[in-house]
Amino acid sequence: MSFFGFGQTADIDIILSGSDTRKLAEIKTEDGKKEKHYLYYDGESVSGKVNITLKKPGMKLEHQGIKIEFIGQIELYYDRGNHHEFTSLVKELVRPGELAQNTSYNFDFVNVEKPYESYTGSNVRLRYFLRVTIVRRLSDIVKESDIIVHTLASYPEMNSSIKMEVGIEDCLHIEFEYNKSKYHLKDVIVGKIYFLLVRIKIKHMEIAIIKRETTGSGPNTFNENETIAKYEIMDGAPVRGESIPIRLFLAGYDLTPTMKDINKKFSVRYYLNLVLVDEEERRYFKQQEIVLWRKGEKTRKPIQQPQSVPPENK
């Protein structure tokens, strides 16, 4: 912001190194659109260069210092004023002085810890970004550049199946089974429903994946449920002894890994909701939590810091 068009101003460009080999990932923005940014993992260095282009040729740019920051922060939509920075690194690019021409500065944040995955939700957002600031007396010139972070995990040691008998006494008894309790994002849920007692008139049965985003704590806890998928698995009235198979491919749905109590600010959990609907549209349901995790891809290039490396794809 310069008064009456006087004074020099500048454009800032942040260029990440290794961008020709680095993958892009997609993430939703607050208004639902999809954005692509470079994908980083925990422990990787974030380096590159900052190009400063003077807008008015011939004029010098006076400044009180130019710095670059690497920030990881959580924004709660209902509390916009307070950004919770869980990671904040800063590097001074140049001391106060003046720029006479377009200049380029290198930066290297070495082995940066990125403990959480980037997430855009209904009431909360977790993002990582680089911010370059040209400090000036009246108004700073600022440029931000987002990156996306994925957290990887490997096949859990313990992954027992979920098997339960539920029902309404004397009316409806079912036994349901899902082959695992922890699924990766491209996994398939294999299961079955076994009918032990059917004294109601069932019209159909469906299974849904529900995402529950929890923000706040204590009396200010807010849960937001979103139905990510709904899939009919049975049409018609079953009788005792019938088994209905379930096969639900997760890759087709917009899912994130399960996130528990991220920086004590929010959680994202997933549930399978089994719903039976009778002829009078009454709904009988059983919700069961599943844990989702992100599997590393085979072709991922090695990183500096040691981390559990996922085994080869079976």
Add this chain to the structure above:
Amino acid sequence: MATEEKPPQDATRRLQPKKQTLDDAYAVPANFLEIDVLNPITHGVARKRYTDYEVRMRTNLPVFKMKELSVRRRYSDFEWLRNELERDSKIVVPALPGKAWIRQLPFRGDEGIFDEEFIEERKKGLEMFINKVAGHPLAQNERCLHMFLQDPVIDRNYVPGKIRNS
């Protein structure tokens, strides 16, 4: 097109189902419940007239003592049942067909609430109502429902309560 017979992958193999016996597969369904509302009869003369309906229940649900039974009920009995369920049970009780106040006013061209077409419409509405209610697992716990369906006369001084152990 040549296809190779590959053994199914462990990760996506179907879970082993229990075999259903032929008895279970072809038995009468355990959810049989049919309630018909029929045979409307208008009793009495002039101002003291009222219409009642046969409520015939056929079921194999063990919660009902009688498997086949008919009783006669009038509209106010249905209203009584609805009020009892609204108060005591946790269910959202469906609506009854209308009270038809306008039809009860004098100087109508037709028979008012004793008009054949009106009785036919009301009969259908009552049948929908009682089927919806009787099939509800929570309503089946209420003594008022059992008295409505299976006692010859409704005792309005009864003690409300539940049938099944909670």
